[in-house]
Amino acid sequence: MNDQFPPPGRLHPPGALTTVDGLIREGLSPASQRAELEEVAAEFRIRMSPAMRQVPVAAVQAQFLPDPRELNILPEELVDPIGDDVHRPVPGLTHRYPDRVILHTTQTCEVYCRFCFRREAVGETGQLAEAEFVRVLDYLRDHPQIWEVILTGGDPLTLSTRRLRDMLARLAAIPSVEVIRFHTRIPVVAPEKITDDLLAALQIRPVVWLVLHTNHADELTQAAGAALSRLARAGVPLLSQTVLLKGINADPDTLETLFRALIRNRVKPYYLHHPDLAKGTSHFRLPLAEGQQIMAALRGRISGTALPTYVLDIPGGHGKVPVGPGYLQEEGQGIWTVTDPQGRKHRYQDL
Ligand code: SF4
Numbered sequence: 001m002n003d004q005f006p007p008p009g010r011l012h013p014p015g016a017l018t019t020v021d022g023l024i025r026e027g028l029s030p031a032s033q034r035a036e037l038e039e040v041a042a043e044f045r046i047r048m049s050p051a052m053r054q055v056p057v058a059a060v061q062a063q064f065l066p067d068p069r070e071l072n073i074l075p076e077e078l079v080d081p082i083g084d085d086v087h088r089p090v091p092g093l094t095h096r097y098p099d100r101v102i103l104h105t106t107q108t109c110e111v112y113c114r115f116c117f118r119r120e121a122v123g124e125t126g127q128l129a130e131a132e133f134v135r136v137l138d139y140l141r142d143h144p145q146i147w148e149v150i151l152t153g154g155d156p157l158t159l160s161t162r163r164l165r166d167m168l169a170r171l172a173a174i175p176s177v178e179v180i181r182f183h184t185r186i187p188v189v190a191p192e193k194i195t196d197d198l199l200a201a202l203q204i205r206p207v208v209w210l211v212l213h214t215n216h217a218d219e220l221t222q223a224a225g226a227a228l229s230r231l232a233r234a235g236v237p238l239l240s241q242t243v244l245l246k247g248i249n250a251d252p253d254t255l256e257t258l259f260r261a262l263i264r265n266r267v268k269p270y271y272l273h274h275p276d277l278a279k280g281t282s283h284f285r286l287p288l289a290e291g292q293q294i295m296a297a298l299r300g301r302i303s304g305t306a307l308p309t310y311v312l313d314i315p316g317g318h319g320k321v322p323v324g325p326g327y328l329q330e331e332g333q334g335i336w337t338v339t340d341p342q343g344r345k346h347r348y349q350d351l
Contacts, residue, residue: 014050014053014054015050016047016048016049016050016053016110016111017046017047017048017053018045018046018047018048019041019046020034020037020038020041020046020066023037023046023048023065023066026053028048028053028061028065029065029066033068036068036071037066037068039068039071040066040067040068040070040071040280041066043070043071043280044066044070044112044114044119044120044280045112045122045123046064046066046112047064047109047110047111047112047123048061048064048065048111049110049111049189049190050190051188051189051190051191051192051221051223051224052064052111052189052219054221055218055219055221057216057218059216059218059247059248059249059254060216060218060219062114062247062248063111063113063114063115063215063216063245063248064111064112064113064114065114066114067114067283069280069282069283070114070280070281070283071280072280072282072283073279073280074282076277077277077278077279077280077281077282078277078278078279078315078316079120079279080120080121080317081117081276081277081278081313081315082117082276082313082315082317082320083096083315083316083317083318084102084104084118084317085317086316086317087317089139090132090135090136090138090139091128091132091135092104092105092128092132092133092135092136093136093139095139095143095146096317096319097319098145098146099145099146099147099148100146100147100148100149100150101140101146101148101149101150102150102152103128103136103149103150103151103152104128104152104153104154105127105128105151105152105153105154105156105159105167106126106127106128106153106154106155106156106158106159107121107122107123107126107127107153107154108122108123108126108127108153108154108155108158109122109123109153109154109155109158109185110155110158110185110186110189110190110193111185111189113185114281114284115243115245115275115278115281115284116278117276117278117313118153118154118278119278119279119280119281120278120279122153122154123154127159127163133167133170137170137171137174140171140174140176140177141174144176145176146176146177147176147177147178147179148177148178148179148180148181149171149177149179149180149181149206150181150182150183151167151180151181151182151183152182152183152184155184155185155186156182156183156184157182157184157186157190157193157194157198158186158193161195161197161198161201164198164201165201168180168201168202168204168208169204171206172204172205172206177206178206178207179206179207179208179209180204180206180207180208180209181208181209181210181211182208182209182210182211183211183213183241184210184211184212184213185212185213185214186227187210187212187224187227187228187231188212188213188214188219188220188221188224188227189219191221191223191224191226191227192223192227194227194230194231199230199231199234199236202234202236203234203235207237208236209236209237209238209239210231210236210237210238210239211239211240211241211270212228212238212239212240212241212262212267213240213241213242213243214240214242214258214262215242215243215245215248215249215258216248216249216254216258217254217257217258217260217261220258220261220262220265224265225265228265228266228267229265229266232265232266238265238266238267238268239267239268239269239270240262240267240268240269240270240271240308241270241271241272241273241308242255242258242269242271242272242273242308243272243273243275243284244272244273244274244275244286244291244294244310245275245284246275246283246284246285246286247283247284248284250286250290250291250294251294252294252297252298252301255272255294255298256298256301256302259298259302259306259307259308260302260306262306263305263306268305269306269307269308270308270309271308271309271310271311271320272291272295272308272309272310272311273311273312273313274288274291274310274311274312274313274323276313276315277315288312288323291310291323292310292323292324292325293325295307295310295324295325296325296341296343299341300341300342309322310322310323310324310325311323327339327340334349334350335347335348335349335350336348336349336350
């Protein structure tokens with residue numbers, strides 16, 4: 001496996017692309033759409049990392065390239081689709097479930113994904129201010145039932161290792177915090193940031209888990225594989241979350257390839273998210289029934305270890321629930337009809 005970044009023969013990797021001009025210059029976006037793309041860029045930030053620039057696969061690039069269809073904002077689309085702000089006791093913290101919180105460490109990302117449910121917030125206000133972090137720590141001390149702190153953003157691994165080390169040490173000083181979970185795209189979109197210093201910073205008393213956001217097997221480059229391997233060797237348990245996206249990965253073959261690639265890289269597929277009602281993202285969405293059919297097809301093909309749970313974040317902040325497909329139908333009096341992975345029906349009776 002190639003540990004090197006940039007790859008051999010390429011001494012100076014290109015920088016991130018952040019403007020419509022840059023994308024047109026690189027031949028990634030059509031000049032004929034310049035005016036519409038500038039309109040999109042005025043609404044939603046653009047950033048395509050050096051690592052993702054180098055993957056010449058349409059299904060990968062379309063996740064980061066602005067599209068005129070983003071100007072189509074539907075009435076049901078929301079600024080805060082999963083209700084982060086509804087459950088915000090102090091700035092920077094979402095407390096939706098009793099035993100865990102989301103800590104919004106930064107609004108910066110290494111890439112800006114066109115379907116992101118936080119797309120209105122990312123890139124806006126930078127890092128959590130010191131005074132806000134102090135209030136977060138006070139809140140955690142006052143709520144000892146909080147067992148797990150989920151660091152997200154933006155992308156928490158865009159923070160400097162020094163800042164992360166400081167934040168982790170102060171979280172670790174709260175005895176009731178037993179688990180710290182990172183939600184990040186960095187091992188895929190900027191694998192060079194998984195450094196020895198970072199790995200050393202993750203060796204702390206609350207156990208650190210990492211949930212990788214990845215949507216397509218071609219994102220898992222050799223450099224990404226090497227970064228995941230370094231994390232696994234450092235003892236960090238690895239899970240993944242994927243967004244089901246029309247035109248990117250919404251078919252059983254593409255997802256099977258992704259989930260097998262994740263297992264090969266020691267990453268357990270954890271959640272497959274139905275796309276959220278984020279503004280200007282209707283071209284990525286598909287019906288729930290189609291998602292269920294894809295999951296049903298996958299169940300017959302790949303082992304349970306490679307199969308994530310298909311979930312929907314109920315719009316408005318009402319939480320996340322599995323959305324099937326269902327295999328059980330109650331017939332009454334303890335009798336059930338059970339559907340097997342091939343679609344055949346079976347009778348089951350409770351004892
Ligand atoms: S928060 Fe995650 S999904 Fe949203 S733009 Fe940043 S990296 Fe992409």
